[in-house]
Every structure is written in structure tokens, then in C-alpha cells.
Amino acid sequence: MNLKKHPKTLLVIALVWPELASTAAGVRMMQLLQVFKKQGYGITVASAATKSEYSEDLNALGYQTADIKINDSSFDVFAKDLNPDVVLFDRFLTEEQFGWRVAENCPDALRILDTEDLHSLRHVREQCFKKDIPFTTDAWLADDKTKREIASIYRCDLSLIISSYELELLTDVFNIDKSLLLLLPFMIDEITTETNWKTFEEREDFVFIGGGKHAPNIDAVKCLKSIIWPLIRKQLPEVKLHIFGAYLPQQIVEMNNPATGFHVHGRAEDVNEVMQSAKVCLAPLRFGAGIKGKLLSAMQNGTPSVTTTIGAEGMHGIFDWNGYVENDHTTFVEAAIRLYTTQLTWQNSQDQARTLINTLYAKASLENMLVMQVEQLQKDLATHRKQNFTGALLQHQTMTATKFMSKWIEEKNKV
The missing domain is CATH 3.40.50.2000 (Glycogen Phosphorylase B;)
Structure with a gap:
């Protein structure tokens, strides 16, 4: 040695x-x-x-x-x-x-x-x-x-x-x-006004990213599959949800169902590219701790998100979230649809991501x-x-x- x-x-x-x-x-x-x-x-x-x-x-x-x-x-x-x-x-x-x-x-x-x-x-x-x-x-x-x-x-x-x-x-x-x-x-490096984020019109679909060895992520995907996504899909029938994560267990892989817009991809080769292509990040985390990497990645890439109190915990201080924080499934879905379909709301949330990164994660x-x-x-x-x-x-x-x-x-x- x-x-x-x-x-x-x-x-x-x-x-x-x-x-x-x-x-x-x-x-x-x-x-x-x-x-x-x-x-x-x-x-x-x-x-x-x-x-x-x-x-x-x-x-x-x-x-x-x-x-x-x-x-x-x-x-x-x-x-x-x-x-x-x-x-x-x-x-x-x-x-x-x-x-x-x-x-x-x-x-x-x-x-x-x-x-x-x-x-x-x-x-x-x-x-x-x-x-x-x-x-x-x-x-x-x-x-x-x-x-x-x-x-x-x-x-x-x-x-x-x-x-x-x-x-x-x-x-x-x-x-x-x-x-x-x-x-x-x-x-995180400072995000300037020159940062080249994709616009509202250039993005499509929802995304979730989370490693399969982390129990809160597995539970969140199950929640998306059984509760949240069917409600979103009912109102946005052409939209897709993309699930990415390293080491996803077989039970999650088998949830892949393109017919319902629920796509399980496995490991993301480039997390930033995946996050920047999506319009909204969904993270219905029901337990956990610490700072959630997926939500920080969403901020870095100008992707508004909808998460829970657990998800946003300790991540935004006295500042507004770059999207919505909702614990109830119905209001979670409503917030996700509002972000996805309302350009001004989406743009304001994207701008808030810059504030959070440059203030709390400099x-x-x-x-x-x-x-x-x-x-x-x-x-x-x-x-x-x-x-x-x-x-x-x-x-x-x-x-x-x-x-x-x-x-x-x-x-x-x-x-």
C-alpha cells in the first residue's frame, strides 16, 4: 500500500x-x-x-x-x-x-x-x-x-x-x-441569471428519482403508483411519469406500465439531463430524514417540485418552496396539475429554486x-x-x- x-x-x-x-x-x-x-x-x-x-x-x-x-x-x-x-x-x-x-x-x-x-x-x-x-x-x-x-x-x-x-x-x-x-x-455552485435552464415549453412529463436501497424511495414509488399517478393521469391522460433509480428492486421494476404512462427506467445515466427534461418533480415522501438529493437536484436544474413536509424538511428555511408542499393526496395531486399546466406558477417556482440554492446552499x-x-x-x-x-x-x-x-x-x- x-x-x-x-x-x-x-x-x-x-x-x-x-x-x-x-x-x-x-x-x-x-x-x-x-x-x-x-x-x-x-x-x-x-x-x-x-x-x-x-x-x-x-x-x-x-x-x-x-x-x-x-x-x-x-x-x-x-x-x-x-x-x-x-x-x-x-x-x-x-x-x-x-x-x-x-x-x-x-x-x-x-x-x-x-x-x-x-x-x-x-x-x-x-x-x-x-x-x-x-x-x-x-x-x-x-x-x-x-x-x-x-x-x-x-x-x-x-x-x-x-x-x-x-x-x-x-x-x-x-x-x-x-x-x-x-x-x-x-x-452548490451559484446559479446566475445566465444559467441556461430549459423553459416551460421545452419540458414535458413528471419525474421521480430515488435509489432502490433507500426505503423512503420505495414507499414513495408505491404511493405514486397506487394513489397519486392514477389521479393525475385521469386529468392529464397524455402525460407520463418517469421513475429513475439505481438498484431498484424487482417489485418496482415490475410496476413499469407504458399503457398507463408509468415508466420505470432504472438508473439514470445523467441525472441533470433527466431532471432538466421534466416539467415537474414528484416526491411524496412519507418518512425519512436529512436533505433529499432528488429535490436539491430539481432545484439545481430549475425543475419545480411537489413534495411533503418530510420531503421539504430542513431544506428551505424561511423561504417559500420551489413548488408545493402537500401531505394530503388530493391536494398533492391538485398542486402537481396546477404546476404542470399553469406557466406563470411554474416560472415563479423555477425562479424560487435559484433563491434557495444561492441563499442556503452557496x-x-x-x-x-x-x-x-x-x-x-x-x-x-x-x-x-x-x-x-x-x-x-x-x-x-x-x-x-x-x-x-x-x-x-x-x-x-x-x-
Whole structure:
């Protein structure tokens, strides 16, 4: 393993190898790598996952890569040799597995957790939805996954929170100190008035984009197929709905029915092209968390959207949505038809997308904010950690419990 030496080094422990064209998580990871690359960091991305044919060629982009194993002390040797200045954990599951090893072997490294979204929030919302009961913060607090995720946040020096709603939950419900958190949504280039978006007349049909490994997406497609699309099609009999998504399960593929205008295409080769060709994006998400990549992509491509409160959550702040936010199926359908058929309403919604992107997702200012936060923490990391006694306590308990469990598993695997 040939690991190049740089003045500054970042180690990323990835849950999966990033796929830029398949998932919003892949887009997020590639954005973070670019920020650190601009700052002159030598970057190594390590993962215990298996690469797929769609994984980014990180080596071709100038990054080092390494295959690591869970419950294996070979990681300790690898981490000591690399001796990173910063370690970025891709979702709390990687921090659970490797966090204690990093703390033990690279004690001076700044530990950052990229939550992607609050997985426990998404998990509990899904459970409540399946049981047909209202979601409550009490149910979220009681779940074991919530305790695990919050513990991971405390054990890290900084956690990147993608949604303003989730930041409020962490500070208001758990009273987590703001010095441990940084609101960092997706980072998007400015959209100017010269941006060449397709016009109302140049577009046709509805679109939904969502990966098949993500439960909220599968439920949304089912909702479209059984409830929403038949109602839209009844009023717009010539219009089509195009479903795109990587790794769509067979039950979704079999929903393809051109006779009813319901087209299931699978993976989109070019998400931007697909989104710019559509007139309206539909996203009837009934559970989930974080920022929805499909809706952000719609904004970037000047495509108005209709979604739910869950879909728009934490994505538009005090500003109007670039389309409609409706939870009732009937009003959802009415909004979709209104957007599709009323040019002035559509154009105003398209203009609003520019406002949202340039105000809330401005790449330059967000990158600068992350860089400043990292540099500030590195200047006095010891004091920062002293002030996070809960994190120190949890780190101690984790290293006591997880360490010996992991070593037991490692010895068992040898046998």
C-alpha cells in the first residue's frame, strides 16, 4: 500500500465506496473530499465495503484508497502509519466500528462525523409509519439506534449536520453544545441569471428519482403508483411519469406500465439531463430524514417540485418552496396539475429554486465555514475535548467495552 505523505493528511473511513451517480450520499462525500483537497490535504479513503462497478475511481481523481477490515488489528497498524491530522467518519456506523481504534492509535487527530442524515430519525419514522402511529420525539428518544447515534456524535470533536431541522433537534431535545455541531448542507455552485435552464415549453412529463436501497424511495414509488399517478393521469391522460433509480428492486421494476404512462427506467445515466427534461418533480415522501438529493437536484436544474413536509424538511428555511408542499393526496395531486399546466406558477417556482440554492446552499461560503471550523478546532483541540466531558466519558466506556468485544471477535475469527 503506497500512501503518499503530505503536510496535512485526511483519512476518510467510508461506510461504502462513494457512487456519485447513484446516491446523494455519494455526492455529499465527493463534495467533502474536494473541500479538503483544495486545502492541500493528502487524502486517503478507506472502507471495509466491496467496490461496485459504479464506485468512483478515486485513485484517478488523485486520492489514495485502502481496503480495511472490521474487528481486525491490521487497521491499528494502518492508522498509526498514516498518522492523519483529521479523520472523517462516514456515518455513525463507521465511528462505532473504528472510532475507538482511531482514538487509541491517532489520539491527536481531529475526529469529524459526517452524519449524512440522522439515521435514527429516519429509522424511527419508518417504524412509526409501518405501525400507522404518529412519530414523536419520545419514540425517537427511546430507540436504541438513537442512543447509539447520539453517543457517536458526543465521541467526535465535530459532527456535520446536513439539515437545519436536525440541528434544532440535537440542540433543543438533547441540549448538545453547538461547538460540537456544524450545519453543513450540500454545497452548490451559484446559479446566475445566465444559467441556461430549459423553459416551460421545452419540458414535458413528471419525474421521480430515488435509489432502490433507500426505503423512503420505495414507499414513495408505491404511493405514486397506487394513489397519486392514477389521479393525475385521469386529468392529464397524455402525460407520463418517469421513475429513475439505481438498484431498484424487482417489485418496482415490475410496476413499469407504458399503457398507463408509468415508466420505470432504472438508473439514470445523467441525472441533470433527466431532471432538466421534466416539467415537474414528484416526491411524496412519507418518512425519512436529512436533505433529499432528488429535490436539491430539481432545484439545481430549475425543475419545480411537489413534495411533503418530510420531503421539504430542513431544506428551505424561511423561504417559500420551489413548488408545493402537500401531505394530503388530493391536494398533492391538485398542486402537481396546477404546476404542470399553469406557466406563470411554474416560472415563479423555477425562479424560487435559484433563491434557495444561492441563499442556503452557496458553495463558497459553506466551504469557507467548514475550513474555518476545522482550523479553529485544531488550534486548541485539548481544550475543546476537556469541555466535552460527556464525550470523554462515552469514549472511555466505548474503548472499554467495544475494544474487548472487537478483540474477542478477532480471535474467534482466527480460529
